[in-house]
Amino acid sequence: MHCMDPQATDIAQTLSPLVRRLLAPNPSPFTYTGTQTYIVGTGDVAIIDPGPADPDHIAAILTATTGARITAIVCTHTHRDHSSGARPLSAATGAPIIGCAPLTIDDTGPRADASFDPDYAPDRVLVDGERLTGPDWTLAAVATPGHTSNHLCYALVEEDALFTGDHVMGWSTTVVSPPDGDMADYMASLDKLIARTDAIYYPAHGEPVTNPQRFARGLAGHRKQREGQILRLVGQGVRLIEDMVPRMYAGVDKRLYPAAGRSVLAHLIELENRGKTARDGSSWRVDSNA
Numbered sequence: 001m002h003c004m005d006p007q008a009t010d011i012a013q014t015l016s017p018l019v020r021r022l023l024a025p026n027p028s029p030f031t032y033t034g035t036q037t038y039i040v041g042t043g044d045v046a047i048i049d050p051g052p053a054d055p056d057h058i059a060a061i062l063t064a065t066t067g068a069r070i071t072a073i074v075c076t077h078t079h080r081d082h083s084s085g086a087r088p089l090s091a092a093t094g095a096p097i098i099g100c101a102p103l104t105i106d107d108t109g110p111r112a113d114a115s116f117d118p119d120y121a122p123d124r125v126l127v128d129g130e131r132l133t134g135p136d137w138t139l140a141a142v143a144t145p146g147h148t149s150n151h152l153c154y155a156l157v158e159e160d161a162l163f164t165g166d167h168v169m170g171w172s173t174t175v176v177s178p179p180d181g182d183m184a185d186y187m188a189s190l191d192k193l194i195a196r197t198d199a200i201y202y203p204a205h206g207e208p209v210t211n212p213q214r215f216a217r218g219l220a221g222h223r224k225q226r227e228g229q230i231l232r233l234v235g236q237g238v239r240l241i242e243d244m245v246p247r248m249y250a251g252v253d254k255r256l257y258p259a260a261g262r263s264v265l266a267h268l269i270e271l272e273n274r275g276k277t278a279r280d281g282s283s284w285r286v287d288s289n290a
Helices: 055-064 086-093 183-194 212-235 241-248 254-273
Strands: 013-016 019-023 036-040 044-048 069-075 097-099 131-133 138-143 152-156 161-165 200-203 277-280 283-286
Touching: 019 055, 036 055, 036 200, 055 086, 069 086, 086 097, 138 183, 183 212, 183 254, 200 212, 212 241, 212 254, 212 277, 212 283, 241 254, 254 277
Parallel strands: 044 069, 069 097, 161 200
Antiparallel strands: 013 019, 019 036, 036 044, 131 138, 138 152, 152 161, 277 283
């Protein structure tokens, strides 16, 4: 009998004929209930986002795939809570690591749990539109930079499903943290998903999204509202990000303020690139030339 508690860790839960998920035991204010690892297929299977390099989680993946053969370990991006389990899982199974490009960058953001994985070494990098196949599944890479520059979603062709990693999450908006995170890229990637016809999203954090295009449009609208808030605050003389965040994120867990500040910075940089804002050190103002 399946345990269908969505917060039960390391127990395989069946979501569709071709999709099962395992929740890693790494809950936090940034990962929600934890990072979700997906098992795709029935005989030869792909593992999407093997999660953290936690021996118990790797063991749970191996237990859940008993009788099957892991033929691909697929990563959406290289934040540690997604990709660092790839190496031990590959060592245990011989399966190749396939998917996003490696990326090592000094990110000054506050998310220690989601720093970049310096040991990620893929056997094969996928580009937009490239496909991986198994006996009963086809995964197509969908390039979605923004949260990170190397972020990929994966479309499961047979079920009109999209594994959205951290680009679209089922519980929260995505942190876009410069210098690698880019708000213009993120918005363009949202537009790309809105134009698709996926029937369901399987995010790395949070529950499946069953109204995907409407949900993605809502995320885009939310970002536009944030942009408007920022322009109003800067216009009113609020110059510093640390003064903007409490006004913009009233009621949000204060532990998330530093991460929220990264997204505010991403918005400000994007506005600066459009000639709407300008900065003097850490102080922002409306661009007088705009």
